[in-house]
Amino acid sequence: MPELPEVETVRRGLEGVVVGRRIAEVQVLGRRTVRRQSPAELTIRLVGRSFTTAGRRGKFLLLSLDDDAVLVVHLRMSGQLLHLGGPERPPIAAHTHVVLVLGDGTELRFIDPRTFGEWFVSSDIDSRGVPAELAHLGRDPLLEGLPTAYLAAHLAGRRAPLKTLLTDQRIVAGIGSLYADEICFRAKLRPDRSGGSLTAPESASLAKSARAVLREAVRSRGSSLRDLRYRDLAGSFGSYQDRHAVYDRAGEPCQRCGNRIVRLKIGARSAYCCEGCQL
Ligand SMILES: [Zn+2]
Known part of the structure; x- marks a missing residue:
């Protein structure tokens, strides 16, 4: 999507x-x-x-x-x-x-x-x-930036998993399942960690990773998945899928530590992560 x-x-x-x-x-x-x-x-x-x-x-x-x-x-x-x-x-x-x-x-x-x-x-x-x-949409990371303090304030005290919070459009507008997994990997955080469990440096890392992943994905003109549904206005594919570290890569070795990428269940959704280097 x-x-x-x-x-x-x-x-x-x-x-x-x-x-x-x-x-x-x-x-x-x-x-x-x-x-x-x-x-x-x-x-x-x-x-x-x-x-x-x-x-x-x-x-x-x-x-x-x-x-x-x-x-x-x-x-x-x-x-x-x-x-x-x-x-x-x-x-x-x-x-x-x-x-x-x-x-x-x-x-x-x-x-x-x-x-x-x-x-x-x-x-x-x-x-x-x-x-x-x-009007219910939260901050758009590209239009308004995603300051660490903003994200940390929305994670504090929350028992919900990071994946759920990152994809909550009322907090951050624009992140879905794919980029939430990539952002958690970049930040070395498990997507099933509860929001409230993050330390200040971890929240800072998450915000920084979100900004970086989204910026790089925009530069690559987005991700076209195996269903080939996503194309740009001219009908061309994006190329960020070639740089996905974890999304839809269950069983493949982690590029950071070599452990196998696994698929977790978080509520009704799945999340891809490396249990070797995401804490
Ligand atoms: Zn790893």
């Missing part, structure tokens, strides 16, 4: 192809993608408007419109945005749920086999540019 680095890569692509462009036509083809408002309402609110900025908060894309409303796009499990230009337009692929035709004749298509992804237009925007529907 796309996390902060993948969504940021898509955002950077959108900046180049939608900002300043007018929306000429909207086709809502699937029934699940537009569910907070009717497809007819979404269409009315988009057609004729122009995009002014391409933003992101956590895993949400925030495309601002020239009437100060914001088109929110959430890729969720399997959503993919593709930008198609040129005269040779391929036919609409299976699982295409929304098509935006832009004023320059190019198209933005939303493909989502699992249909958890979502589109809606919000007019209730706060002073930070965040729609009211996303």
Whole structure:
């Protein structure tokens, strides 16, 4: 599922192809993608408007419109945005749920086999540019940084495991299962350690590792997994999967200590870690 680095890569692509462009036509083809408002309402609110900025908060894309409303796009499990230009337009692929035709004749298509992804237009925007529907989101590490003191304050006294706390979007917006495992490995901390058990240096290491892993993953244009679902706007894959130290590597030797990577169960989710060097 796309996390902060993948969504940021898509955002950077959108900046180049939608900002300043007018929306000429909207086709809502699937029934699940537009569910907070009717497809007819979404269409009315988009057609004729122009995009002014391409933003992101956590895993949400925030495309601002020239009437100060914001088109929110959430890729969720399997959503993919593709930008198609040129005269040779391929036919609409299976699982295409929304098509935006832009004023320059190019198209933005939303493909989502699992249909958890979502589109809606919000007019209730706060002073930070965040729609009211996303007011619950915590700090975005790329937009606002992730100071040690902030993370430590949210871990203190918590019995929940680190993996659960790192992926809690109300604390840090944008981290999911994959990057939580990589961040814990980098910090040499087990993902099932309780938040409240961390010492001050361990919290500092966790915050530093989160910043570094996310920054490196953005630089690698995200991670494309074996399902090949994640692609950027042009349809290209990311390359950070080649640098995963633990995620989906159960049974392989740890690059730091040589022990075998194991898969743990934390609640209903799994977590990959090295029991040799993560304490
Ligand atoms: Zn190890």
